[in-house]
Amino acid sequence: MIGLRERTRAGSDNVPSAADTQRTRRRWRGRQDTLAAGLFLGPWFIGLIFITLGPILASLYFSFTDYSLLSPPEWIGLENYQRMLEDERLHSSLGVTVVYVLVSVPLQLALALALALVLDRGVRGLPLYRSVYYLPSLLGSSVAIALLWQQMFGAEGLLNVVLSLFGVTGESWISHPDYALSTIIGLNVWTFGAPMVIFLAGLRQIPAMYYEAAAVDGAGPVRRFFQITVPLLTPIIFFNLVLQMINAFQSFTQAFIVSGGTGGPSDSTLFYTLYLYQRGFGAFDMGYASAMAWLLLVIIGGFTAVHFIASKYWVFYGD
Amino acid sequence: MVTETQPRGAAMRAARRRREHVRRLLTHLGLIAFGALMLYPLLWMLVSSIRATEQILRDPSLLPNSFVWQNYTEGWVALEHPFHHYLLNSGIVVAGSVVANLLACSMAAYAFARLEFRGKRLFFAIMLATIMLPVHVVIVPQYILFSQLDWINTFYPLIVPKLLATDSFFIFLMVQFIRGLPRDLDEAARIDGCGHIGIFVRIILPLSVPALATTAIFTFIWTWNDFFTQLVFLTDPDLYTVPLALRTFVDSTSQTSWGPLFAMSIVALGPIFGFFLAGQRYLVKGIATTGIK
Structure with a gap:
């Protein structure tokens, strides 16, 4: 054994x-x-x-070189960055882009949220409404729509034809420095459908139980909205905000088409990306364009980081 | 008492129901009016595509009151090449991009979702970070690289990066999807003698059709609409895609002929609209789960 x-x-x-x-x-x-x-x-x-x-x-x-593709890159140290400090077109393009992001994204998201809230209350025909509102999001970045915008807000454009019915004589909105950017902001707001669909999906996730319990406790619709819907939706709001901001920073096609590639009138639609394109692929100043690309990366990274830090104070992630 | 309150209660209930009806009606009216406002420019462009240019400049109505089909025939041949030349170029770029994305992104997604290997977490984090990377940051060095390969004015710069799974967004989408598939199926296939390639081809791919469809539809729409990279890499008019060709409508003539331009714009938007109708289910699900445009 x-x-x-x-x-x-x-x-x-x-x-x-x-x-x-x-x-x-x-x-x-x-x-x-x-x-x-x-x-x-x-x-x-x-x-x-x-x-x-x-x-x-x-x-x-x-970004530390002078490079035009024709001859090999030549090291010039910080010269490109120094030039950026003095480049007024660069500063104005930054300003235009920041205004565009800070105006169009909140407007777009507010519209998206408002419609999602209306549609979420058991409206019949929801899929149809959702599709109709979503369609512009798919088309909005195309050249065809940008050309349509150029027509609509031109001197003899659709808007002025409609205004003339009311006896108002409009001007060429896209060639006026004060209004040109607004038309492009309008185009971005028009594509509110994509964040709306995300909001709708988020609203679906909120258990009906919460609303019932709050109603039993005597909370009115306004109270329920601010105490239940808003806090539980903050992660979705945050997600949409970051996503749409990064998208908006990268806008190019609309400004390029509406201004005919110039960023005019008087640089009022010269987006940062458009200026980068002009430096890199118009002037073939690759060194300078690289430095601009890095600044863009830092700006977008910075904006995103600020959002993530700030999110700790307002985004609610369950218990 | 009872006989008195009963009808009053019923009347109140009826009144409340009526109010509810009115409220619902008003909601629908509001939603329809808003939807009409949103679609008005699109519909106007559609009816304007069969109007004479002079009429376009003064008629804001949506009634198809004239039928100038010449806009389409004129627009088709208005540029250096007939319009089907540009449609074909766009078609090549789009088809290549769709195939490349489906292949490369699903393979990378399989690795992230199903394989254990060293550095997986790090690679996954890098992959996630590249989703948000703006194309403008890398376009200059990419241009330098592709010009050294002599690839400027070819379709390679538009397709080859996709073959190398650089649209990391779709990798993420498919990783999420594959993670939801039961692993028992992999095990069963392994017992039956399948290796990783067998499991991927016979189990994962057939089950991932919804994610693949979402990827294909979005790749189609984004590539069809894409202007920036095509503008940078294609400067030869022979290689112009639809967006680049549309743009030359405005450049080439001092007085823009809006009729033919709108006609060709409708042609350009047609495929997207078609995909939108056909693939709505995948589109809505795709954006709802991942938050893309």
Whole structure:
């Protein structure tokens, strides 16, 4: 008996136990996984190096050079950044972009939230309304719509034709420095459908139970809105805010088309991205454009970081 | 007493019901009026595409009261190439982008959702961070890279990055989807002798059709609408895509002929509208779960 038991115990060193087999199998599978990861993630990794991360670092290098593509880049230290400090078009383009972001995004989100709230109250035909309101979001970034906008707000455009019915003579809105930006802001507000759909999905997540309980406790509709809907919706509001702001910072097509690529009249629609395009691909001043790209990255990163820090004070993530 | 309160209660209830009806009616009226306002520019462009340019400049109505089909035939041949040339160019870019995104993003998503490997968390975090990366930040060095490869004025700069899964947004979308698929199916396939490629091709891909459809539709719409990268990488008029061609309508003539321009704009928006009608389910679900435009 003892001998037998000893033999078994001794045998356990050579004969793999169930636990051992599992471990080997897991190890084998681990190796399989690593191999497969190389295969499945390979293209992504190459893309990361050559298309995404590499270019970011490369543009940091180019930002310290004078480079026109024709001759090799020439190291000039901080000169591009010094030029940026004195470049008035750059400053005005920053101003235009910030105004655009700070005006159009809140307007767009307010409209999106208002309509989501109306639609969420069991309106019949919800899918139809949702589709109609969502459609502009799909079309809004296209050249065709930007051209339509250019017509609508031109001297002989649709808006002025409608105004003339009321005896008002309008001017060319897109060639007036005070109004041109507003037409592009209007275009962004027009695409409120996408955040609206996200708000609607968020409103669906709020359990009806909460509203019933509050109603039983005697809370009126206004109270219920501010005590239940708003706090529980803050994560969605935050999400939409960050997303739409980053999108708005990158707006290009509308301003480019409406102003015919110039950013005019008198630079009133010269978005930052448009100016970057002009420096990089109009003047082929690649060094300066790289420095601008880095500033854009820092600004967007900064805005996002501020949002995330501020979110601690107003976004409500459950108990 | 009882006979008195009964009718009064009923009357109150009827009044409340009536008020509820009115309220609902007003809501619908408001929503319809607002929807009409939103769609008015689009519909006006549609009817204007069959109006003479002089009429476009003075008729704000939506009644199709004239039928100038020449706008379409004139617009089609108004530019350097007939318009189907640009449609074909856009078609090539879009088809390449859709195929590339489906392939590359689903593969990367499988790795993130199903494989265990070193550095996975770090790579995943990097992938998430690149979702928010503006294209303008990388366009200059990309341009330098592609010009050194002699790829400017080819479609490669528009398709090859997608083949390398740089639209990380769709990777994220598919990771989320694949994580929701039961792992038992993988195990069963493994016991039946499938490797990772087998599991991916036979189990994960067929089950991921909704996520793949969302990816395909959004890639289609975004690439079809994309202007910036096409403007940067395609400067040869032979390679112009639809957005680049539309733009030259305004540049080429001092007096813009709005009739033909609107006609071709309608042609340009047509495919998006078609996809919108066909793929609504995926679109709404796609934005609702991930928050894209």
